[in-house]
Amino acid sequence: MTAIPENEALPESATQARRVALIVAVAFFMQLLDSTIISTSLPQMGQSFGVPAVAMSIGITVYMLTMAVFVPLSGWLADRFGARNIFLIAIALFTLASFACGISQNLTQFVAARAVQGLGSALMTPVGRILVLRNASKSELLNATALITWPALFAPVIGPVLGGFITTYLSWHWNFFINIPLGVAGLALVARFIPGDREAETRPLDWPGFLLTSVGLASMLYGLERIAHPEDGALPTVALVGAGILVGWVAVRHLARTQHPLLDLSAFKVQTFAISTLTAGTIFRVAINATPFLLPLLFQVGFGLSPVDAGLMILAYFLGNLGMKAVTTPTLRRFGFRPVLIVNGVIASLSIMACAAISPRTPQVLVVALMLIAGLTRSMQFTALNTLAFADVAAQQRSSAATLSSMLQQVAMLFGVAVAAALLNLSQIARGGPVLELVDFRLAFLAIGAVGLVASFRFLTLPPAAGAEVSGHLPRN
Numbered sequence: 018m019t020a021i022p023e024n025e026a027l028p029e030s031a032t033q034a035r036r037v038a039l040i041v042a043v044a045f046f047m048q049l050l051d052s053t054i055i056s057t058s059l060p061q062m063g064q065s066f067g068v069p070a071v072a073m074s075i076g077i078t079v080y081m082l083t084m085a086v087f088v089p090l091s092g093w094l095a096d097r098f099g100a101r102n103i104f105l106i107a108i109a110l111f112t113l114a115s116f117a118c119g120i121s122q123n124l125t126q127f128v129a130a131r132a133v134q135g136l137g138s139a140l141m142t143p144v145g146r147i148l149v150l151r152n153a154s155k156s157e158l159l160n161a162t163a164l165i166t167w168p169a170l171f172a173p174v175i176g177p178v179l180g181g182f183i184t185t186y187l188s189w190h191w192n193f194f195i196n197i198p199l200g201v202a203g204l205a206l207v208a209r210f211i212p213g214d215r216e217a218e219t220r221p222l223d224w225p226g227f228l229l230t231s232v233g234l235a236s237m238l239y240g241l242e243r244i245a246h247p248e249d250g251a252l253p254t255v256a257l258v259g260a261g262i263l264v265g266w267v268a269v270r271h272l273a274r275t276q277h278p279l280l281d282l283s284a285f286k287v288q289t290f291a292i293s294t295l296t297a298g299t300i301f302r303v304a305i306n307a308t309p310f311l312l313p314l315l316f317q318v319g320f321g322l323s324p325v326d327a328g329l330m331i332l333a334y335f336l337g338n339l340g341m342k343a344v345t346t347p348t349l350r351r352f353g354f355r356p357v358l359i360v361n362g363v364i365a366s367l368s369i370m371a372c373a374a375i376s377p378r379t380p381q382v383l384v385v386a387l388m389l390i391a392g393l394t395r396s397m398q399f400t401a402l403n404t405l406a407f408a409d410v411a412a413q414q415r416s417s418a419a420t421l422s423s424m425l426q427q428v429a430m431l432f433g434v435a436v437a438a439a440l441l442n443l444s445q446i447a448r449g450g451p452v453l454e455l456v457d458f459r460l461a462f463l464a465i466g467a468v469g470l471v472a473s474f475r476f477l478t479l480p481p482a483a484g485a486e487v488s489g490h491l492p493r494n
Contacts, residue, residue, distance in 0.1 A: 031160070034153035038164035040206045041145040044108055046168035047199040048138050051115065051192075052080070053176025058189035065189065066124045075124070076131045081242065081431075083135025085235040088423055090227055091143040092416035093279055097219050100147045100416075101211050103140055105204060111137030112200025119193035146419040148211060150407055155486045159346055162404040167342060170396055173309055174335035178328050226279035229268035234424055237261025241428070244435035281417035284410055289354075289483050293406035294422050297475035299429045301362060301402070304469035305395055306433030308369055309334075311461055312388075314441075319455040320377045333385045337392020345400045353490035354405045355479045357397065362473030365394035370466030373459035408484035433465075440464055 055077065063070040094103050110133055117130035145165065153161040183191045240257030272278040285291045292298060312334065316327035349357055368391040375384055403422075410418045444457040481492040 031157050034149075034157040034161050035164065036210050037152040038149050038161040040203065040210060041104075041149055042165045042168055043199065043206065044104070044141055044145055044203045045165060046172055047108075047196050047203065048111065048141055049168050049172035050176050050179075051111075051134070051196055052138075053173045054180035054183075054192050054195075057177050057180035058184040058192050061184050061189045062127070066121075066127065068124050072124065076127055078239070078242065079128050080131045080135040080138070081238060082235050083132045084139040085238045085427065086231040087136055087139035088143060088427070089230040089234065089279060089420060091140045091423070092147065092420035093220075093222060093227075094140065095144045095147050096416050097222075099214050100144050100151065101207065101213050104144045104148060104211070105207055107137045107140035107144060108200055108203045108207065109137075110134075111141060112197055112204070115193045115196035115200065119190040143416075143419045143423040146407075146422070147416055150410075150415045150419065151214060152211070155408065156489065158407065158487045159349060159404050162407075163342065163345055163400050166396075166400045166403055167339070169399065170338035171335070174331060174338070177313075220277040223272075223275060223277055223279035226268065226272050226275065229264055229271055230279065230424075233261050233264035233268050234427070235261075236264060238427060238431055241431040241435040244439055280421060281414055282421075284414045284418040284421060287409050287411075287414075289405050289409045289479070290407070290418060292476065292479060293402045294425050297358075297472045298402045298406070299425055300475070301398065301469055301472035302426060302429035303433040303436060304366065304369060304465050304472065305398065306430045307437035307461075307465045308372075308391065308395070310434045310437050311441075311458065311465070312372070314453070315372065315458045315462075318453050319458045330384060330388060333388035334392040334395075337389040337394075338396040339392075340389070341393040341396035345397055348397070349401060349404070349488045350490055353481070353488050353492060354401055354408075354484040355476060355481055358401050358405070358476040358479070359473055361394050361397045361401070362476060363470065365391065365398055366466045366469030366473055368394060368466075369469055370463055373462040373466075376455060404487060405484045408487040436468075437461055437465060 059073040059076075060070040063073045066073075091103070114130050114134035114137060118127060118134065121127035121130055149161050149165055150158075180192050183189075183195070236257050238261075240254050240259075240261055243254040243257065269282070272280055272282050285295060309331075312331055313327055316322045316330050320327075322330070368387060371387055372391075375387065406422055407415070407418060440461040441453055441457050444460045445453055448456070450457075485491055
């Protein structure tokens with residue numbers, strides 16, 4: 018189904034595509050900042066609510082599970098009611114829920130507000146991507162994707178630092194109130210600059226597909242999240258992951274056979290989409306998402322640095338993420354997707370493995386240089402994967418493709434953290450140590466880097482001209 022504007026044809030100029038991408042990026046930044054900023058304020062919130070700090074983790078869990086339940090529905094809602102309308106609703110829900118979180122007086126109120134926040138977040142990411150895809154031609158998609166990728170690189174790095182500052186010098190309430198001006202600005206910009214759209218025809222809601230995908234995704238994500246907390250017991254974790262896989266398998270069979278599936282799986286028949294999101298892309302994202310989890314622990318636990326000093330080290334990683342933005346588009350236009358994904362992927366994986374070689378005695382300049390390289394290559398790979406995924410997707414597949422991409426990225430993110438945590442715990446248990454030591458981190462970085470290398474060589478299966486319409490690069494015969 019192709020989006021038809023309410024008044025006139027959707028603008029296809031580079032200016033409009035860039036404008037829409039920037040507006041979507043503002044909303045994404047608000048969402049991603051919130052998900053990372055909260056962790057530093059949980060102890061103070063627990064004191065305010067009169068509960069142990071560990072009990073506050075339920076707010077994070079409820080947020081994650083609500084997202085998992087409603088993400089599969091987002092593409093259908095965008096087709097049925099218009100992507101612009103759903104995006105406005107998503108921002109409004111998220112903003113109002115942020116205010117409700119900030120004024121919560123007890124844990125029950127906070128958890129309820131976080132559930133509504135999760136609903137807004139579930140709709141925001143895939144529908145935001147749909148808006149970008151509908152407003153950008155293929156020649157503009159690379160620049161547009163680069164713009165909406167930066168929040169994913171920027172927010173996770175500054176979130177904990179900003180959250181710690183706000184919690185220390187203001188109060189935990191302002192970690193949520195900070196979303197309000199961003200949300201209001203986002204609503205105004207969407208209403209002013211993004212045209213309305215509707216579908217020429219709509220399909221009925223696939224209720225069995227919705228229930229199966231939601232339950233399967235929620236079980237899988239909750240199970241993966243528990244892997245990082247082995248003290249909770251292995252049996253429930255294995256049961257949740259197993260249930261997620263089983264229900265997910267049933268969901269795939271249903272979606273492949275029903276006449277009007279909630280999610281159109283035909284997008285996976287497009288080679289560039291399948292490799293970027295399902296196979297090599299997901300495997301590589303596991304490695305990339307494990308690294309930001311491991312680095313703060315390495316510097317604080319392995320090196321014995323203070324949180325401030327560890328944050329300064331990770332700042333170089335963040336600067337690398339930003340520094341690559343200026344050359345990402347020219348590089349992809351010059352060399353094309355296939356060579357960049359292979360070569361950059363290998364360098365990124367080797368930079369992860371190189372983290373196993375550093376120690377407190379390593380010259381600081383070398384550690385900073387390594388962080389810069391890791392950040393530079395992470396940024397390039399993210400943009401290349403996110404752009405190539407939609408390079409050859411047909412217009413009628415966009416909504417489902419954007420939803421599927423969001424679901425798989427959620428799984429890859431949590432799976433990366435889960436694998437990293439499991440490697441640390443297994444190494445500690447194997448050597449019988451009471452606490453984590455530097456050797457445990459070395460094993461984890463080597464294993465995670467090896468995962469990235471495997472994924473990088475999988476990109477060899479891409480045709481030389483993969484994504485040429487988007488990059489503008491035509492390989493020589």
